[in-house]
Amino acid sequence: MNSPAEIPFRSFVQIDRQATLPIYLQIANQLIYAINLGKINPGVKLPGSRALGSLLEVHRNTITAVYDELYAQGWVEIKPNQGTFISAELPHQKGHKKLANAFPTNTGYPFRKSFLLESPFEQAHCAYQLTDGTPDIRLTQVDDLSRFYSANIKRKSNQSKMGYFQTDGSQYFKEQMKNYLHYSRGLQIDSKNILITRSTEMSLYIIAEILLEQGDTVVVSELSYFSANMIFQKSGSKIATVPLRADGLDLDALEELCKTQPIRMVYLTPQNHYPTTINHSPQKRMRLLQLASTYGFVLVEDDHEYDFQYDKQPSLPLISADKGGMVIYVSSFGKSLAPGFRTGFIVGPEDIMVEMRKHLGIIDRQGDILMEQALGEMIEEGAIHRHLKRSLKAYKQRRDHMALQLSLKLGHALDFQIPNGGLALWIRWKHPINLAKLAHLAKQRNLFIPKTLLYQTRDITAMRIGFGNLSLEEIDKTVDILQQSYEQLLLNQL
Structure with missing residues (x-):
């Protein structure tokens, strides 16, 4: 909550002494605008008339008139022996639409937009996630x-x-x-x-x-x-x-x-x-x-x-x-x-x-x-060297386990070669399937497959799937979900 000392009144109250509008109304209107913008929050105590008058270089009676005007409109409440506070419930007046947090959504000037650099990365809150071959930070020393x-x-x-x-x-x-x-x-x-x-x-x-x-x-x-x-x-x-x-x-x-x-x-x-x-x-x-x-x-x-x-x-x-x-x-x-x-x-x-x-x-x-x-x-x-040696042993085991599980559960549906390096497998489906639908079915089973892993053209239906970030148990569950999603996809096509 703002305290009177923290509120930068001079930054949003500007007095025009040549204007026909009385000074107390100028100040009152600008305070209302500041409240709407969220610069002064509900419940905040305003400075005393003498203190604010000194800050704005006006007579204290002018500030008293300001507070009276705000009170009459319902923007402040006056508590005896405590002071003047912004009302907890602000009035909904015609022409005073609440503007709190109304930072501009668009610029006032043109600029170049790059559709080329639209991020292809996605996120989803699934228990399991395939990557393109990232390490497992759980193995970090x-x-x-x-x-x-x-x-x-x-x-x-x-x-x-x-x-x-x-x-x-x-x-x-x-x-x-x-x-x-x-x-x-x-x-x-x-x-x-x-x-x-x-x-x-x-x-x-x-x-x-x-x-x-x-x-x-x-x-x-x-x-x-x-x-x-x-x-x-x-x-x-x-x-x-x-x-x-x-x-x-x-x-x-x-x-x-x-x-x-x-x-x-x-x-x-x-x-x-x-x-x-x-x-x-x-x-x-x-x-x-x-x-x-x-x-x-x-x-x-x-x-x-x-x-x-x-x-x-x-x-x-x-x-x-x-x-x-x-x-x-x-x-x-x-x-x-x-x-x-x-x-x-x-x-x-x-x-x-x-x-x-x-x-x-x-x-x-x-x-x-x-x-x-x-x-x-x-x-x-x-x-x-020591850390890499330890982690390579774990990654090789995961590579072999992923390859074994894919062969046992989906060997009839896909082909792949066991790579001699890296943290991912390249799998090609033997028959064209809709990879986007496969990913959707897998997501329903708590496995997220980002679209950046899917490679589908007229001539190729393939996926790059990482094993490095998955434990052996997670690999088992991931391949199970892939198998179930693939089988459901075939049933849906019948």
Whole structure:
């Protein structure tokens, strides 16, 4: 409840001493308007006549006349020996429509609206939910995270790093990242080749800002990551697609496209392709580098799930074999941790890193130095490696269990390959069914399937379903609901 001292009367009471309307009525009318706007709440005590008169620079008798007018109209009540209060029940007078909380719903000026950036993400309050392959934060080693972060917040030497303009990030973290990427992904880089961002999407946005212009052509696979496509289209670029084969992009189709028009960029996820989970063969990776060199397009390699590999010797990133500076590598670090402890990063030649830091300085000038310091220590002390090793064991078990349950209960209806990495399965239904109706039936049974997981065209009926966020018991229930919903869908079609 407002107190008289908190109410900014001078901000909404403006007196025009040249007007013909008496001053006490000017003040009364403006107070009524302020009450309607919710600037003075019912039950609030108003200042005494002397105090308010002094504040508004009018005689106390003028304020007495104001209060009398408000009382006559029912806006205030006067309590003997207590003072004047806004009425608990405000009058409903003609011409005095209540305006409380009436903040404008529309601007008074035109602006551009982007239907392209309409969020495809949905939410529902269901007991079970499928994702496109997110980790399970229940597996996070909270004690480790809190210990490293707490130690850095308390460290006096870090206080000078808590200010703004820290866009170059923690040099210590970048040195640790350099070592981590060298040993885990074979990257022979310097810390100058690394840019730390908040997410993969921020990384792609910065890349698009620097490299793409209106009318440029960006090539993606026929099935591709929707957020990346939105970012590229928002830059004014045209999206061209090429078919996806069992071993990666159809590079013959890509080369034919290069021969007919200039290609500025090719975006791909060669390791655990999104959404199909396939891997590009070594031969296709080498040919991609050759095509980039021949036709001069930028290769943006999104390695979104490299840390989740169940084979002992996964393929190294494309950028590890890039000698011509044609690849920009995008990935994330700490994806197996709680969301607030993850970062995105970009790896590329030093000259473009310089330009990217300029753009990062505009959209994220304060950075998160303490988080980077903590993550750097987790790399150096081996905590990240230990956590990833433990979580990979759990994720592999969940992958195998999801595959087994799907085979037992829906093997007659769908096909899939067990991926050697990542946190999701790509399932294709053997016969066309209405996936939107399937999702609706599943939701009635307390399983939410976002529309971003559904891929339905004339030629394909498929889904990307994550297993990483589900326990073994949750996987059992999820597959049961899928089976029941599928069977009901078939019955409804009869």
